Amino acid sequence: MSKKKLIIGLFGYGVVGSGLYEVLHQAKNLDASIKKIVVKHPEKIRNISAEHFTYDKFDILNVDEINTVVELIDDSEAAFEIVKIAMEKGKSVVSANKKMIAEHFQEIYDLQKKHNVSFLYEASVCGSIPIIRNLEEYYNNDFLQSIEGIVNGSTNYILTKIFEENMSFPDALKEAQEKGYAESNPILDTGGFDARSKLQILLAHSFGIITEPKDVFNVGIQNLSSLELAYAKEKNLQIKLLVYAHKKNEKEIITLVIPKFISANSSFSNVNDVFNGVKVQTAFADKQFFSGRGAGSFPTASAVLSDISALGYDYRYEYKKIQQNEDFCLTEDFHLKVLFRHSVEKSDYFKNDFEEIEEFYGNKEEAYFVGKVSFKNLKKISTENPDDISFVLIDLC
Structure with missing residues (x-):
């Protein structure tokens, strides 16, 4: 040619x-x-x-x-x-x-x-x-099982600074903006909206689903407090903002943008700074992992x-x-195990939204549950209380 x-x-x-x-x-x-x-x-x-x-x-x-x-x-x-x-x-x-x-x-x-x-x-x-071209050319959606990843270099940079250098969230965000990593409106990054847009694009090229922004739910890192950070450090974990597209069955796809606790043996544990990482799982090739710089001028x-x-x-x-694609659709019928941080006076109110509670902690101001919650309830809680709560994913149930 x-x-x-x-x-x-x-x-x-x-x-x-x-x-x-x-x-x-x-x-x-x-x-x-x-x-x-x-x-x-x-x-x-x-x-x-x-x-x-x-x-x-x-x-x-x-x-x-x-x-x-x-x-x-x-x-x-x-x-x-x-x-x-x-x-x-x-x-x-x-x-x-x-x-x-x-x-x-x-x-x-x-x-x-x-x-x-x-x-x-x-x-x-x-x-x-080159994840889009790989999904477009290499992976057949009949055999593709899931795609998940760190797709926002700005939030990854912020979280790396917090966990590796004990920097405060505002200072880490300021540094990310000064280096040109963060969007001009930082909530697009920290609120998970940028990651949501990227997940929508990945959905089209992985499972053939065209979505609108309202179809994909996102939880960001902007509400993380010292309580979740202390929990992570105590258990030798990190927090990363991840996107998920998991095949639940032959017709339904689970999608989500949410912070997650990451252990040292996770593929994502070494994806730091402005690097991105994407893990693709197929029925026969098992897991494949891509990583590279996700923000900045030259990358x-x-x-x-x-x-x-x-x-x-x-x-x-x-x-x-x-x-x-004639069959795949997004589903809200799934459960998650999460750490849910909230104001201590609302603990009794929120307990009714959880199906199981494994762990509880509270001080004079804040509290958290570790437990199982339906996605529909998580979405309801997050929508009704946008500013004074946070969720960190432990795993999909």
């Missing part, structure tokens, strides 16, 4: 965009060049000359010579508008915007088919780990560059699992 020349219009010149510009100029075997870069703030001083930039999206979208759009901006709705117009004009697109993809997956899927263009987004999940830019290179050969996702 002959390789075609790519003329790129780039949207965004932040951490990832500037990283892409640098790595693209070091990729000697890639026949691609950036024609123009759209940015938002004219007054900002940048490390390349002003002639590279424009502030009008149509300086890219209306230029026929530009056959590839790379979208690397924060605003998910503005990003979708760019992606939609680009595909309608017959341009292939590369994006790292997981929120935009998760919120508009069905529309983007339909646009690709309607306009016969490619839309690639490896960088939207797990940074430098994410390398995934974008890989997609650009693939476009040179007209690569596109085939979405075979979506086309084959």
